Amino acid sequence: MRIDVLTIFPDMVKPVLGQSIVGRAVYEKKLTIHVIDFREYSPNKHKKVDDTPYGGGAGMVLRVEPVINALRAIDGYEKAHKVIMTPQGKPYAQTDAARLSTHDHLIILCGHYEGFDERIHAYFDEEISIGDYVLTGGEVAALVLIESTVRLIPGILNKDESHQDDSFSDGLLEYPHYTRPREFEGKRVPEVLMSGNHQAIENWRRTEALKRTKTRRPDLYARHQKAQKKHGK
Ligand code: SAM
Helix, strand or coil: CEEEEEECCHHHHHHHHCCHHHHHHHHCCCCEEEEEEHHHHCCCCCCCCEECCCCCCCCCEECHHHHHHHHHCCCCCCCCEEEEEEEEEEECCHHHHHHHCCCCEEEEECCCCCCECHHHHHHCCEEEECCCCCCCCCHHHHHHHHHHHHCCCCCCCCHHHCCCCCCCCCCCCCCCCCCCCCEECCEECCHHHHCCCHHHHHHHHHHHHHHHHHHHCHHHHHHHHHHHHHCCC
16 A cells, blocks of 8 residues: 655654554555655645635635645546545544555545645545544544554454454453453453363453443444344344
């Protein structure tokens, strides 16, 4: 996969992309990431990217030319899947990460200030929000999208890092985990996990996943139950 990130704060993005699973994928050449400062594409001699809003009001608006010039300078931009990070976009979920992970080329635009000149939206395929709150800029949101998407590309995670059991992958929160020691300050690891009985462990994990989803996320639980009923389970 190739990912291009359009931002006016490249240093907010670059260091993070060199770390952990994403960093390893880049190192192993399974992933290419370009971080593009669209300020460089401003036709303004002072490289200005924002301006005051028509109609008045507080804050500055990102101008259309630097963004679209930068977009058009990206190799293969026409065919790429182009995403705008905005709190007004579709609420992001694991199913979106799975969907985005199937694209060969993603372009992600990060906003700042009051956001974008509305005409920019016509050049992009979708708008994504990472939650009902407002960040100062789209950089952290773009990193959330990259982190969650890249780990779902086949061949990126190794066997020990499998995402099959992760929360949301089957509509439920994941079961609880334990590691050594067997007991800490009177708190013991559930016996079944040390029993070596794989079927019993699997059953326990399934039950715990259902229990915890029911208490922590009744919305997910209800959806899961409905889907199970539909499939006659
Ligand atoms: N005035 C805008 C509004 O009310 O919708 C908010 C602009 S926000 C201060 C600046 C930029 O941060 C946005 O253009 C977007 O790129 C990014 N951003 C902020 N919150 C976000 C969220 N929840 N999800 C995705 N991007 C977000």
